[in-house]
Amino acid sequence: MVSQREEEEGCTDEICEVRAVDVDRVRRARTALPTENETGRLAETFKIMGDPTRIKILMALSGEELCVCDLSALLRISESATSHQLRLLRTLRLVRNRKEGKMVYYALDDDHILDLIQQGLIHVRE
Numbered sequence: 808m809v810s811q812r813e814e815e816e817g818c819t820d821e822i823c824e825v826r827a828v829d830v831d832r833v834r835r836a837r838t839a840l841p842t843e844n845e846t847g848r849l850a851e852t853f854k855i856m857g858d859p860t861r862i863k864i865l866m867a868l869s870g871e872e873l874c875v876c877d878l879s880a881l882l883r884i885s886e887s888a889t890s891h892q893l894r895l896l897r898t899l900r901l902v903r904n905r906k907e908g909k910m911v912y913y914a915l916d917d918d919h920i921l922d923l924i925q926q927g928l929i930h931v932r933e
Contacts, residue, residue, distance in 0.1 A: 852920075855899050860884065861892050862924060864913075868902060869921045872914040 841849070856862060860882060867873060867881055879889040893913055896902040903916040915921060 852899055852901070855895055855901065856920070856923070858892070860888075861896060864889075864892055864896065865901065865915065865920055865924060868913060868915045869924075872905075872912040874910050874912050878913070 840846070856865070863882055864878060867878060873881070875886050875889050875893065878893070879886045882889060893902060893904070897904065897916075900916050901920050902913050904911050904913050906912075
C-alpha cells in the first residue's frame with residue numbers, strides 16, 4: 808500500500824525541491840517517541856553528563872566507591888569543587904553516598920550511566 812503523502816510545491820528548503828510528508832512514517836515515528844517527561848529527564852541527564860569532570864567522577868566510581876578526598880586527589884581539584892559536582896550527580900540519582908564514621912563514600916547509583924559512557928567512548932574512538 809502506498810503511504811498517504813501531503814505535497815507542497817516550491818519548498819525553499821535547501822534539502823528538497825518538494826515538501827513531501829509521509830503521514831504513515833510520521834505516525835510510526837511519533838508512537839516510538841518517549842513522553843515529554845521522559846525526554847526532559849533524559850535531556851537533563853545528558854546535560855549533567857556533559858561536563859568532563861563529572862564524566863571522570865562517574866568513570867572513577869565505576870570501579871569502587873570513593874570518598875570526596877579520594878576523588879579530589881584523583882581529579883586534582885579542590886574538595887569543595889568535587890563536592891559540588893557530586894551534589895549535581897546526586898540530584899539526578901547518578902551517584903549515591905553512604906556515611907561510615909567520619910567518612911562519606913560515593914558510588915554509582917545507576918549502572919546504566921556507565922553503559923552510556925562506555926558507548927560514548929566507543930563512538931569517539933572510532
